Amino acid sequence: MVAYVAKFDDLEYNILYMVEFERLKQELKKINAEAGKIRELPVEERAEFGRKVNEKRREIMAKMEEVEKALLDAEIEPIDVTAWSGVNEPMPEFYPVEMGSMHPLMTELDRVCDIYQLMGFDIEESRQLDDEYHMFDTLNFPKEHPARDGYDTFRTEEGFIPPAHTSTMQHRVLKKYKNRLGDGKSIAVVVPGRVFRNEDVDATHEHTFYQCEGVYVSEDCTMGQMLGILREFFENYYEQKLNIRTQPGYFPFTEPSLEFMIEKPKSLGGKKGDYLEMLGCGMIHPNVLEAVGIDARKYHGFAWGGGIDRLVMLKYGLPDVRYFESGNLNFLRKFN
Numbered sequence: 001m002v003a004y005v006a007k008f009d010d011l012e013y014n015i016l017y018m019v020e021f022e023r024l025k026q027e028l029k030k031i032n033a034e035a036g037k038i039r040e041l042p043v044e045e046r047a048e049f050g051r052k053v054n055e056k057r058r059e060i061m062a063k064m065e066e067v068e069k070a071l072l073d074a075e076i077e078p079i080d081v082t083a084w085s086g087v088n089e090p091m092p093e094f095y096p097v098e099m100g101s102m103h104p105l106m107t108e109l110d111r112v113c114d115i116y117q118l119m120g121f122d123i124e125e126s127r128q129l130d131d132e133y134h135m136f137d138t139l140n141f142p143k144e145h146p147a148r149d150g151y152d153t154f155r156t157e158e159g160f161i162p163p164a165h166t167s168t169m170q171h172r173v174l175k176k177y178k179n180r181l182g183d184g185k186s187i188a189v190v191v192p193g194r195v196f197r198n199e200d201v202d203a204t205h206e207h208t209f210y211q212c213e214g215v216y217v218s219e220d221c222t223m224g225q226m227l228g229i230l231r232e233f234f235e236n237y238y239e240q241k242l243n244i245r246t247q248p249g250y251f252p253f254t255e256p257s258l259e260f261m262i263e264k265p266k267s268l269g270g271k272k273g274d275y276l277e278m279l280g281c282g283m284i285h286p287n288v289l290e291a292v293g294i295d296a297r298k299y300h301g302f303a304w305g306g307g308i309d310r311l312v313m314l315k316y317g318l319p320d321v322r323y324f325e326s327g328n329l330n331f332l333r334k335f336n
């Protein structure tokens with residue numbers, strides 16, 4: 001808490017600069033508008049008028065440069081994410097639009113999609129409100145089955161479900177692309193998306209986070225291919241060779257189901273034997289394929305899904321997942 005108060009000054013300091021920058025910008029706009037009036041003046045007054053306007057312009061622009069530099073130089077300290085949210089923080093509408101930037105999770109999600117696209121996958125986005133049918137029924141969760149409880153699902157009063165995983169999109173993706181199979185091609189799609197869980201929030205659990213799902217179906221695909229794709233993805237993302245490992249898992253929509261792990265690289269602070277679970281995966285359950293009318297005796301598939309936040313936390317050594325949804329500018333600016 002104490003640490004947070006000290007850092008609050010920094011933030012306020014920054015905001016004062018931003019307000020000043022915005023004020024100067026408005027002033028410059030006014031001067032520019034004024035400069036247009038030169039044509040209405042008698043010819044002999046124009047030179048003097050032009051000189052004065054230009055001088056004023058230069059003055060403002062120099063001040064803007066100064067303020068901008070002060071802003072960039074301002075020391076930004078790590079934040080205390082456990083602190084009570086800053087109800088007294090200045091209103092955000094002061095921020096000039098130009099100061100905005102991509103959220104680090106979105107930058108990394110783009111990178112994730114780029115890697116899969118280079119491997120030939122199509123991208124489909126998930127939705128932020130879904131239903132029982134896509135969250136459970138089409139994924140082979142029997143009605144009333146306790147596995148449904150494992151997902152800490154939110155519901156709206158109307159019975160809609162903010163999806164607890166991107167697997168809610170599997171049925172739609174299979175339906176949309178299944179004609180490809182008839183043409184002798186495969187289905188290869190990844191689905192990035194925002195997901196929601198009724199979690200007890202702490203350093204490793206958030207109620208809102210991002211996942212990326214992968215779905216692959218063809219006549220002759222194998223689990224070995226799936227592990228190859230996943231290894232390729234993680235080695236590309238972390239830009240180094242990795243040791244991988246799997247252990248048995250359970251998901252109603254895959255059979256068999258696995259948990260996929262990577263050994264935490266030395267360069268990211270890992271020690272030998274330090275394995276981290278990165279995602280769930282497996283061979284798509286025949287019932288999931290049959291639900292869209294794909295003949296499960298002829299075609300096989302594999303699927304996987306895992307958190308993006310976790311991926312990014314490891315890459316940048318972030319200790320707390322709550323940074324991402326905190327909206328704290330000091331944190332976000334570190335990624336600019």
Ligand code: DAH
Binds near residue numbers: 164251281304
């Ligand atoms: N949806 C699962 C989860 O969030 C992860 C997952 C496991 C996705 C296995 C898959 C899969 O596509 O095949 O816990």
